[in-house]
Amino acid sequence: MTTGLLIVQILNGLQLGILLFLVAAGLTLVFGVMDFINLAHGVQYMLGAYLAVTFVSLTGSFVLGLVLALAAALVIGLALEFLVFRHLYERDHLDQVLATFGLILLLNQAVKMIWGAAPLSVPVPAFLAGNIALLDGILYPTYRFALIGAGLAVGALLWFIVEKTRTGMLLRAGASNAPMVSALGVDINKLFMIVFAFGTMLAAFAGAMAAPILSVEPGMGDNILILAFVVIVVGGIGSIRGAFVGALIVGLVDTLGRSSMNDLLRLFMSAPSARAAGAALSSMLIYLVMAIVLFVRPEGLLPAKGRS
Amino acid sequence: MTLKLSLSLGAGLLALGIASAQAQEPIKIGVVSVLTGPAAALGQQLRDGFQLAVDKMGGKLGGVPVQITVIDDELKPDVAVGKVKSYVEGSKADFVVGPVFSNILGAIAKPVLDSGAFLISPNAGPSTMAGKACNQNFFVTSYQNDQVHEVLGKYAQDQGYKRAYIIAPNYQAGKDSLAGFKAYFKGEVVDEVYAPLTSMDFASDLAKIASTKPDVVFAFLPGGLGVNFVKQWSQAGLQGKIPFLSAFTVDESTLPAQQDAAVGLFGGMTWAPNMDNPQNKAFVSAYEAAYKIVPGSYAMQAYDAAMLIDSAVKAAGGTADKDKLRAAIKKADFTSLRGKFKFNTNGYPIQDFYLVKVAKRADGKFQTEIAQKVFTDYADPHAKDCALK
Numbered sequence: 001m002t003t004g005l006l007i008v009q010i011l012n013g014l015q016l017g018i019l020l021f022l023v024a025a026g027l028t029l030v031f032g033v034m035d036f037i038n039l040a041h042g043v044q045y046m047l048g049a050y051l052a053v054t055f056v057s058l059t060g061s062f063v064l065g066l067v068l069a070l071a072a073a074l075v076i077g078l079a080l081e082f083l084v085f086r087h088l089y090e091r092d093h094l095d096q097v098l099a100t101f102g103l104i105l106l107l108n109q110a111v112k113m114i115w116g117a118a119p120l121s122v123p124v125p126a127f128l129a130g131n132i133a134l135l136d137g138i139l140y141p142t143y144r145f146a147l148i149g150a151g152l153a154v155g156a157l158l159w160f161i162v163e164k165t166r167t168g169m170l171l172r173a174g175a176s177n178a179p180m181v182s183a184l185g186v187d188i189n190k191l192f193m194i195v196f197a198f199g200t201m202l203a204a205f206a207g208a209m210a211a212p213i214l215s216v217e218p219g220m221g222d223n224i225l226i227l228a229f230v231v232i233v234v235g236g237i238g239s240i241r242g243a244f245v246g247a248l249i250v251g252l253v254d255t256l257g258r259s260s261m262n263d264l265l266r267l268f269m270s271a272p273s274a275r276a277a278g279a280a281l282s283s284m285l286i287y288l289v290m291a292i293v294l295f296v297r298p299e300g301l302l303p304a305k306g307r308s
Numbered sequence: 309m310t311l312k313l314s315l316s317l318g319a320g321l322l323a324l325g326i327a328s329a330q331a332q333e334p335i336k337i338g339v340v341s342v343l344t345g346p347a348a349a350l351g352q353q354l355r356d357g358f359q360l361a362v363d364k365m366g367g368k369l370g371g372v373p374v375q376i377t378v379i380d381d382e383l384k385p386d387v388a389v390g391k392v393k394s395y396v397e398g399s400k401a402d403f404v405v406g407p408v409f410s411n412i413l414g415a416i417a418k419p420v421l422d423s424g425a426f427l428i429s430p431n432a433g434p435s436t437m438a439g440k441a442c443n444q445n446f447f448v449t450s451y452q453n454d455q456v457h458e459v460l461g462k463y464a465q466d467q468g469y470k471r472a473y474i475i476a477p478n479y480q481a482g483k484d485s486l487a488g489f490k491a492y493f494k495g496e497v498v499d500e501v502y503a504p505l506t507s508m509d510f511a512s513d514l515a516k517i518a519s520t521k522p523d524v525v526f527a528f529l530p531g532g533l534g535v536n537f538v539k540q541w542s543q544a545g546l547q548g549k550i551p552f553l554s555a556f557t558v559d560e561s562t563l564p565a566q567q568d569a570a571v572g573l574f575g576g577m578t579w580a581p582n583m584d585n586p587q588n589k590a591f592v593s594a595y596e597a598a599y600k601i602v603p604g605s606y607a608m609q610a611y612d613a614a615m616l617i618d619s620a621v622k623a624a625g626g627t628a629d630k631d632k633l634r635a636a637i638k639k640a641d642f643t644s645l646r647g648k649f650k651f652n653t654n655g656y657p658i659q660d661f662y663l664v665k666v667a668k669r670a671d672g673k674f675q676t677e678i679a680q681k682v683f684t685d686y687a688d689p690h691a692k693d694c695a696l697k
Contacts (some may be wrong), residue, residue, distance in 0.1 A: 012511040119565040149343035215535030259512040
């Protein structure tokens, strides 16, 4: 593998990691602070993408469409919180899993009824179209650089909010010991709603940002949800820093594994068997990483303080 | 009073009598298609294409009213078997038309054929049922699956390309696809990639393509996989630089999402919406008027399936005599939207195959268009394993 190709693959890994981080950050907060398993989180990613399709084509501007999509996603998220999730916080995990799984089926079908079953897309905004030339004349799409940049900016903003503001302090406290925070007189329901709104926005942002490079289709959130769960298990439940590190690890391992496993195995075996084994191995690589992390550090790499 | 009553009663009875004399026993047709999940866009085309033909004939096929039951197979073989079995047993169906996917066909073929109904597949054409497992009551109005991939292999070979990069999803149909391509392409395969079926981002594969610089890329990436690949292909600046051949990757079901990114890319098919014959022009404009999208091969083949049934029922004078009906179906005496169409001994078509190219129409919609003929009167090689004559 040449240096140029390696750089491109690392960028690809970073970009997948950033996308995963945006989804996993909300998931880990909701799970960590509210002890609520929200399988429907992936659906919010999908909704973000679909809303972006609608608003970008309505307004003709990517930025304006993105802002409107985020606002609409927030409204839908809050409505869901009010109508469904609020009644599940006190229930046990099995009830939450069942109810939110039902919500996945319902919303996937609803999306299909509204937007149709065929995949849709959002055009890359004109000011981010084109490529940037890297070493060896290998090109890398400008939009993907923008996606990495936007993800890092959101990550920095999250870090600031969680580490430096009063709300963030309550969040961290809630992730460590929610009943104690409540006992200290904090309106835990309001805190939950903020957390939830935040998570929804992040997932919708990820979906909307992914829409120009990925196909927008019913069920697109289901795949990313599984990866997001891997991320929060690797990173440590309830920890934003953990989600960040976990997402980058999963993104890089998955991408580099897929691109180099064949060549690696070809050193030891014949081309056809390397191909078969490479395809199988590279798709299970991240789950191997998760299993190893669970074995060595069951609480994840960077768990929220006070959780065990 | 009594007179009035009995008169009106008599009139009523008379009306009933007339009605029952008019109502022939309808032809019962089960349309099995995938209508939920990511593949539903294909299944809807199948269902709508068939319905369009029936509507055009005034709700009759061969002059006999039809009773259509649409069955959603959910792309789950176990679900499909259960639903189809209870349908064919409960309703004494004459025909079952469907499905889109070969694995569903494998599941429903036995219960349908055991019930005595004719099974007409408007899309799935597995090699097994073309060869040893062929059946006298099983007909295909699409193609044998391998043939579409072979079109691109043949074209790549004819063009004199030396180095090919080929990619497909990591499942049986993906392996069959690349094998089909390699059956005709004799040059060097620089890389043969099997991507996970859940792949979303092909950036790492595209980076490899950009650095290995093959003469040609062949991809079999159906549905959302193809949408992602083609969009990212264009974003990576590869559009127009490396010839892109594909099967089921750029078609009318994916073009609304791929749009400009797909223009100029090649596929293989037996037909395209711009095929120049009067029946096809009428079909495309009627389909677009009814469903607001450009029809793809799924709709075309289902439409042809309805026309096939129409011709056979007409020739056999109904559905009562199965042997007569079968002989009439084998004749394929209908005007196909493809122009030429005839059946081989195994119930699969013998027909022409084309290289098709994606183009943007004057009205801003996207469609595939015939670029050149690759195979003429192409029959699948599995027919020799079929015992039917």
